Amino acid sequence: MAPVEIARRGLMLILSSPSGAGKTTLTRTLIEQKELELQLSISVTTRARRPSEVGDVHYHFIEKDQFLFRRDRGDLLEWAEVHGNFYGTPRQPVEKALSEGRDMVFDIDWQGTQQIVEKMREDVVTVFILPPSLAELRNRLDRRAEDAADVIAKRLDNARTEIARWEAYDYVLINDDLNQAFNQLVAILTAERLKRQRRIGLEAYVDHLLGER
Ligand SMILES: Nc1ncnc2c1ncn2[C@@H]1O[C@H](COP(=O)(O)OP(=O)(O)OP(=O)(O)O)[C@@H](O)[C@H]1O
Numbered sequence: 001m002a003p004v005e006i007a008r009r010g011l012m013l014i015l016s017s018p019s020g021a022g023k024t025t026l027t028r029t030l031i032e033q034k035e036l037e038l039q040l041s042i043s044v045t046t047r048a049r050r051p052s053e054v055g056d057v058h059y060h061f062i063e064k065d066q067f068l069f070r071r072d073r074g075d076l077l078e079w080a081e082v083h084g085n086f087y088g089t090p091r092q093p094v095e096k097a098l099s100e101g102r103d104m105v106f107d108i109d110w111q112g113t114q115q116i117v118e119k120m121r122e123d124v125v126t127v128f129i130l131p132p133s134l135a136e137l138r139n140r141l142d143r144r145a146e147d148a149a150d151v152i153a154k155r156l157d158n159a160r161t162e163i164a165r166w167e168a169y170d171y172v173l174i175n176d177d178l179n180q181a182f183n184q185l186v187a188i189l190t191a192e193r194l195k196r197q198r199r200i201g202l203e204a205y206v207d208h209l210l211g212e213r
């Protein structure tokens with residue numbers, strides 16, 4: 001017999017952390033696992049592209065005037081200034097995915113998370129990623145070797161203020177062992193996908209079940 005499919009609303013899985021705690025690594029690993037059927041929300045940013053990044057894959061890299069134009073036209077679901085650059089989530093792909101029952105993953109900061117939670121609480125699952133220590137956070141940013149020393153210093157300066165936001169999140173993970181953190185994320189996703197409120201097809205399914213002879 002074919003497995004029973006229950007219609008479900010799409011969900012928005014949001015990951016935030018101080019710079020270097022590992023949310024990009026975790027997000028990319030989630031997306032690479034095709035069976036998880038997650039779509040990445042590709043943000044617009046005014047930040048310069050890192051050597052390892054590909055435009056329109058990791059970010060849509062745009063100029064500040066374009067960013068402000070898109071923001072003021074209402075194209076962004078949320079936006080924030082982070083570490084001296086502008087970042088925002090394009091609204092249209094999110095609305096399309098959710099209306100089609102597909103799930104999206106977001107790598108955004110606490111300010112953007114707050115804005116999306118205010119607008120769409122029922123569809124949002126928020127996860128804060130903590131590092132095992134501040135020393136390891138510094139090591140990771142150094143080892144990543146993608147940002148200039150002054151950029152790394154600014155990000156480390158901001159880390160304490162960002163970490164202070166952990167209590168606003170539904171789940172908090174410590175990304176010490178990457179595999180463990182990844183498995184914990186998948187467990188969160190699995191449980192959230194099973195939430196009764198999201199499974200809009202359950203009522204019809206139960207009606208059908210009870211109608212059986
Ligand atoms: N559990 C882990 N153990 C060791 N290194 C890790 C772990 N998780 C991530 N890293 C490494 O740490 C560095 C920072 O990770 P990543 O870029 O994912 O952080 P981030 O939170 O997305 O940072 P940013 O906000 O600056 O984009 C990367 O080089 C990544 O490979």
Ligand SMILES: Nc1nc2c(ncn2[C@@H]2O[C@H](COP(=O)(O)O)[C@@H](O)[C@H]2O)c(=O)[nH]1
Pocket residue numbers: 015016017018019043044047078079080082083087088089107108109110111112113
């Ligand atoms: N509010 C938003 N924050 C975003 C978005 N895209 C990324 N980010 C956050 O910015 C910082 C820095 O990112 P980096 O790629 O320059 O290291 C990090 O906290 C991201 O989560 C967004 O669309 N909105």
